Amino acid sequence: MSAQDSTFLKTEHEEKSLRQQKLVRMFLMFMTAMLVLPVLGILSVIVARGAPGMSLEFLTEPPRANMTAGGISFALIGTVWLTAVALLLALPLGVSAAIYLSEYARDNWLTRLINIAIVNLAGVPSIVHALFGVGAFVHFLHFGKSILAASCTLAVMTLPVVIVATRESLQAVPQPFREACWSLGATRWQTIWRVVLPNSGSGILTGVILCVSRAVGETAPIMFTGAVLYAPFSPEGVFDQSMALSTHLYNVSTQIPNVPPGLPFSVALTLIGVVLAMNATAITFRMRLRGRKKW
């Protein structure tokens, strides 16, 4: 054994650091697991207790016997209405706001103000949005308790989601694309319409999906603006009231007596199935987009 070999051996101090490092790594892994495992736990509980009640009839039949039996068709139809109208309102506004922020806005006080507004619109509690919906849409604009009032409230809530997702995808289009188009004499709008929007790929679609997924899951904002405990018919116009999946889940869990124990879980399974499927689609789109782009 020469002295040369020992220079490549770890000193006691180094070994101690490495042991400590391993320990810390394990501990951090454990902490991550504590956040991730509940998701898997929750999903499995909902599937295990909700799946026995799931069937085609459950999805397509109206509720019976004071909502303790039958299906959830009215709630499903109502949710489709509420979400579609909300999307119709939020999408044009959100996409144009994103175009403004990405293509026109300079770094000035107005842009900073818009950004603060977006952050707060996303961060204000959902019950405050509900209060705004009741004050502004139900009473002040005289929409009454209706699909329109509930959808307007949902649209205001989901607006930041649409703006942020769309803006991100527009900003991902490289600047030289725009410059090439301008140098050919195109106007700003022609550039946006023919070059930026087509190249932003599924970005707007991602915004749509996230908006819908958010709108489907919200409960508090629609509880007082348009969703009711029980509406015996499917709605025919935006001034009708309707049931909704999320409020129905709240009601069968807390308001209605003698509900069979599996029923809330079946409704929850439907709701979470819709929401997670949409989010998974949005994530896939985004990953494909990032993977494909080589500019």
Added chain:
Amino acid sequence: MSQDASTRRNAAATEFDRRDSSWWTDRIARTVVFAGGISAIVFIVGILLFIATQGLEFAATRLSWSEFFGSIAWRPNGHPAEYGALALIAGTASTTAIAMVIVVPLSIGAAIYIGEFARGKTREWLKILIELLAAIPSVVWGVIGLHVMGPLMTQAFGVPSGLNLLNAGIILGLMAAPIMTTIAEDALKAVPDTYREAAEALGATKWQVVFRVVLPHARPGLSAAVLLGVGRAFGETIAVLMASGHAINIPHSLFDPVRTLTATIAAELGETAEGDDHYQALFVLGMLLFVITFAINVTADSIVRGIRRKKA
């Protein structure tokens, strides 16, 4: 001669006049898009105005502020009606505090693991799972609190009601975790790699680098992450309404049922008539929520923006 010159000038003017249909389209599109751009400001100002004005008359004349902040008696239907919000404020503060105690270490730990230790596929999957955690609707968390955690808690601790402070705190913590983890990971990512390389070149282990170099530099971003988490837990409504037990009470133990500001509005808004005292009182609670979340969001946002600017 002069007439000739002016015709020539006119001709030149028309030749360079680009105000054709595409010019006008551009103009109109710019206006429309600008209107969309400021819509977010219009809505946030609208929310502020509506919430403030709906409760203004009551707040300015009949509401006793010392009762509002000093009494725990919230009896809007009593004779006389009492509007003491102290217990509700205590309920919101205690659920938020419990949620943070549970989940701040977990979220920061997870952010360090995902950002600094995990690699490749593991890292991608963990990020997707955290994102899915954020997508679970509030009412589904409520069902979990009510039908799963509640019975579990009565069995495990032998308490009379499983719907209590601890239950709501755990649910709120898990709901606030995704935003905290995501923002905290961004904060770690914003620390320049050259700092890590310099420390590693001196022989530091990965953990020493994280603990001595990365974390101190990421501190502002981490505090923004915690703030946003607090804002999320603070404003949550339906889940906390279902899991907290909803009893007006200043909690003395983890197993006391509590009632929050948000849950009070959600539970009582349906039984009020437009413009009556009770309706207006709920808008005063809403105003309180709005002001606090606004302050939290603006502070957190300015921290995050400051970090981004420094990085650029």
